[in-house]
Amino acid sequence: MAVDDETLSKLLRLKRYEQPPPEYFDNFLREFQQRQRAEMLRRPAWRVAWERLATRLNGFFDSYSTLSYAGASVAVIGVAAAFTVQMLKHPGSGAISSFAEQRTAIQQPYQEAYAESYQEPVALAAATPVEAVRRGPVSIPSMDRFTLNARFGMPEVRFQSSGPRQSAQSRQPRYILDTRPASYEASYSF
Amino acid sequence: MTEETPLSEDAEWVARAQAGDPAAFDALVVKYSPRLYGLVYHMTSNHEDTNDLLQEIFAKAYRSIPGFRGKSSFYTWVHSIAVNMTINFLKKRGKRNHLSLDDMDSGVQNDKEYIELTATSDPVREANLSELQMRLNEAMQKLSHDHRAVVTMFDIQGMPHAEIARILGISEGTVRSRLFYAHRQLQNYLEEFH
Numbered sequence: 001m002a003v004d005d006e007t008l009s010k011l012l013r014l015k016r017y018e019q020p021p022p023e024y025f026d027n028f029l030r031e032f033q034q035r036q037r038a039e040m041l042r043r044p045a046w047r048v049a050w051e052r053l054a055t056r057l058n059g060f061f062d063s064y065s066t067l068s069y070a071g072a073s074v075a076v077i078g079v080a081a082a083f084t085v086q087m088l089k090h091p092g093s094g095a096i097s098s099f100a101e102q103r104t105a106i107q108q109p110y111q112e113a114y115a116e117s118y119q120e121p122v123a124l125a126a127a128t129p130v131e132a133v134r135r136g137p138v139s140i141p142s143m144d145r146f147t148l149n150a151r152f153g154m155p156e157v158r159f160q161s162s163g164p165r166q167s168a169q170s171r172q173p174r175y176i177l178d179t180r181p182a183s184y185e186a187s188y189s190f
Numbered sequence: 191m192t193e194e195t196p197l198s199e200d201a202e203w204v205a206r207a208q209a210g211d212p213a214a215f216d217a218l219v220v221k222y223s224p225r226l227y228g229l230v231y232h233m234t235s236n237h238e239d240t241n242d243l244l245q246e247i248f249a250k251a252y253r254s255i256p257g258f259r260g261k262s263s264f265y266t267w268v269h270s271i272a273v274n275m276t277i278n279f280l281k282k283r284g285k286r287n288h289l290s291l292d293d294m295d296s297g298v299q300n301d302k303e304y305i306e307l308t309a310t311s312d313p314v315r316e317a318n319l320s321e322l323q324m325r326l327n328e329a330m331q332k333l334s335h336d337h338r339a340v341v342t343m344f345d346i347q348g349m350p351h352a353e354i355a356r357i358l359g360i361s362e363g364t365v366r367s368r369l370f371y372a373h374r375q376l377q378n379y380l381e382e383f384h
Contacts, residue, residue, distance in 0.1 A: 008345075015327075016346050019227070025220070025227075031245065
């Protein structure tokens, strides 16, 4: 038997009678009130107030959203355009140039101090890079461990510079005290 | 339906609820819970789920009522909340099947369509009708959430197309096409049964 449209509609309409017993809705309201009270007690008062405020503000922004967003956008674009024009007209003026001056004033004493110290290099050891190949037992009497290791055929220890790949400046000796390099770089950079 | 609900009365309760009067919101709960129960129940086909969802729907409506500005009726607004929450719930629940309650309210005995369908008082015919109802429930479960929502609102709850379109935020044309497609699907499922 094919179910035509009309029969289907009638069958569907009968489903509206699938309802819980009438007392269900009385209990439902009671349960709702209890749940509401329990929820109100669980949540801190500030949160309830905040939710209410947020809902109200949502409504406010919904109603004024188009005008307010358009106005805010125009204002931001206008300010940005005016600032750009000002910068193009007077490149050396304004907040940016004063910041640059400030930066130079701070950097200058450090740069001068650095230049002076660099002219007198610290002479802690030989000024040429070390290149040594040690074979066999190390001839330092106090270091027995090295000697022992060498007897048992431990690998050679090579000390040598990394060769011609280095530039002229990097071939100059670097002296390291603890882990702090006495290097050529300025201590402060901005 | 909207014609059954005096809007001025709703508006007054809504205004009082917005001012913080819980009794006014209770009045709205009493008024709309049977209709919303039907909507949610025919979409979930499970009494416990319906009960929990309905509690959550009214709790959400209560929290959101300060932001309700009356652009639509309270009826449309609360139905939108119910449909959206139910569809979200069904998406989370997945394909767990729950068949309808068989205990129809006694009012069905006086229904014109029921009388027509069982007019011959033939026990075989009545048994068939009951079987058909059961199959229809199964077929309803096979519809997509969106199609089930439209069938529930139009065929079971008797809402007009325009009202359904407002609640779902879609065009009337979409409502009609969803209904057409859902009816075809239901008919196919019922034919398979025969």
